[in-house]
Amino acid sequence: MTVLPYEEALAAYDPVLGLEVHVELNTTSKMFCGCSTVFGAEPNTQVCAVCLGLPGSLPVVNAKAVESAIRIGLALNCTIAEWCRFARKNYFYPDMPKNYQISQYDEPIAYDGWTEVVLDGESYRIDIERAHMEEDTGKSLHVGGVTGRIHGADYSLLDYNRSGVPLIEIVTKPIEGTAAKAPQVARAYVTMLRDLLRALGVSDVRMEQGSLRCDANVSLRPVGTTTFGTRTETKNVNSLRSVERALRYEITRQAAVLTGGGRVVQETRHWHEDSGITTAGRNKETAEDYRYFPEPDLVPIAPSREWVEELRATLPEPPAAKLKRVSTEWGFTDLEMRDVISAGAVNVIEATVDAGASPQAARKWWLTEIARRANEAGVDLSDVGVSPQQVAEIQTLVESGTINDKLARQVFEGVIAGEGSPTEVVTARKLAMVSDENALAAAVDEAINANPDIVNKIKSGKLQATGALIGSVMKQMRGQADAARVRELILEKIG
């Protein structure tokens, strides 16, 4: 596949983005029945007549899912429909038990909203077309064949546990004017959505488990023109990093096609995480006709204005506004703030500060010690296994002189290993520093007596030699001493 270097592509073309994000809600039960939504159960153990689409069964709307949909809509500054209906989207596929999906079509519950993302200190407004409710399909596992797709497979296995799990699809209007930053803006948008949805408490938002899925649309037009080019829709974009990479690739691929005098085909493309490319999937120009019509098994939804206002009162602070507030409150430099945002650490730092730590201390631990472990494990900061409250407790232990930064790493290790609270880990692993002045003095004396050469160097003014004596003392104390105090004692005794 030919691609144009990114800088060349952007010199000639202006990308226009469109992002469709599917969010699985974390309701206890499914969209239209009482089955559990817990992820990872044995296949086909969380099913009933309704989510298996057995003849005669009927859907009943989960009120909690409607509530979540409205809250998401409000958080994205959408208008909440006074009256809306579900619609049937008709197409045949084995993992869809009724061979239609209950979705919403021309009457979404939320529409005409906007949100804001901040990238490198610059703010971008993203207009929201709509947020609508629908049910998830089951999952197919195609066995045999090369591609893992249905064509060429020896057989396919179906798991309907996911069938009927509530989904909200959030669709942006075309995002223009982001130029070379388009892929980063897209990533920042999905990151912002993830944080927002988490703050709303409506979804687990785990991209790796599919509870947050992004379809990335992009088209190119010659720089300086206004008519949209032909778009492609890239699916299977399963991480924040992939959002950026897939779009970057797709821009360079489309640019090569256009520069070569070709025509971009309107189609669905499949992102390959390993090889970093997209390949053609379904051709949308011969797209299926979904024959949408209002779902006759369900009655219209008419959320009262009072209810909508009650729900509005439950909204968390909008992410962009929150960023502006915390960057003032925390007093970080622009560079520090940028690192915090790109590490996705705003919320955890905030919670750590709320638990009593200073902003700088919170930033230090989350962006160094915990970030390192998160990267190693390939998980989010919040999933490393140490809570903001525990981080604040560790910082308190450091500030009170019970442990130092080096010992704190062992405390993190213990907490993550499930050995208990930071204080319990300090006790169990005997990590508390020696604060007994007599013991410390004895160790200093011993070091001085054992190293007359070094002592002489110090006496002759070479203060940097102190380090060797400190090291000797620390070794004797198995690291559990306050290095600053040791240095003071040495200089007192020699000086």
Add this chain to the structure above:
Amino acid sequence: MTLRQPVGSEIIRQTACDLATKIKSRELSAVEVARAHLDRIAEIDGEIHAFLYVDGERAIASATRVDAKIAAGEEIGPLAGVPLALKDILTYTGAPTTCGSKILEGWLPPYDATVTRRLLDHDLVILGKTNLDEFAMGSSTENSAYGPTRNPWDTDRIPGGSGGGSAAAVAAYEAPLAIGTDTGGSIRQPAAVTGTVGVKPTYGGSSRYGLVALASSLDQPGPCARTVLDAALLHQVIAGHDPCDSTSIDQPVPDVVGAARSADISGMKIGVVSELGGEGYAPGVEQRFSEAAELLASLGAEIIEVSCPHFVYALPAYYLILPAECSSNLAKFDAMRYGLRVGDDGVASAEQVMAMTREAGFGAEVKRRIIIGTYALSSGYYEAYYGQAQKVRTLISRDFDKAFSQVDVLVSPSTPITAFKIGEKVDDPLAMYMNDLCTIPSNLAGNASASFPVGLAPEDGLPVGLQVMAPPLADDRLYRVGAALEAALQSSWGGPLLDRLSELGAGQ
């Protein structure tokens, strides 16, 4: 062949109401009542073919439990121990549900329909499942993949449809009660042509949960019986709000039993729909209908002619809305999870197996409607067909609203003609669709409607039905009118209309 007709106090000739009273007082046991009906089925159902499935053992076991409950002095339902036939489109755990289609052959549903559950909770005894046009698409039961049901009045004729099995079972004394489902007349038209009572409750009045959907916005389960009071008693048992059906109405069930017992129509305003009559209506049908209207006037009702101008568009609108919904509702029959599977040779793809199964498993009428519905919903045609039909539907509802602001109920013939010969209209779908001309408006508007027997057409000696239509949630008015008619007619006939069966014999 002539069907033997029950005489005198024979168990199978008695009403559900009388049977319930006698079972409760232990004058009869539920077991002997069940056995008498099972014997009747064994005796004549080879000829009638009302049933697709009979489980005698299970029926006797249910009846035994009812007798034990009564012996123990436990609380029982008002129809406890009364046998019933269930249309084979409602699920009943452990009994096959075929919907009259090959595509569901052998499927055993793992759950009970709400209607079924209520019958069982009220101690009724389910004898088996009755025949129907495939997925309730038809007006004669000739579209059943398992062969047609025959009309007990003349076994060369159709018993109506789609619920011909339920109506014939009741008319042939195989069961005193049956459950039907009415999408465009599937309870009322069979009732009319078999001389029985059939009621389509207000849409949302009885639960659709477990009723295999034909057209979700039109389908409604309801009672089939030989008398108005029996139908009311059964209506009372099955109706009411069901949280499993979002379209079910959360309102008290109208007092249908009280209405059937009162039978008082003095001062009632009854509208005769001027559009439902005239050309295309058999003379005997029009004659019996006019006589019945006069009878109602003589009983104290005020008869007013009412125009419902949009009713003439009901049939074309119905034949777009129904196929549209059914094309989607029937998509689930794809061989992946249950029912028939054709061509799964390990080589054919899932799509190919789906296509081969649907080709082999569905009959011609089902395919016709799936194709029409798919077309009507297609992009570019949606507005012209489905959209336009929905507008007509609104206009028909307005016709009803306007009419019900002037009168308490509307009446018309239930069907334009009496029972026709088996095979007579199978090649002419449009002629077949005309059977539902009078019944369809109430499905489109969702109001309550019923058919009551009003005599035999002089030209062919076959039953004629009168349709009564009442506003939504005024189902009781149907029973008030039906009971008044029944009492007056039976006193002039000297007995129930079905008694004439024995005089006429069958197979004329």
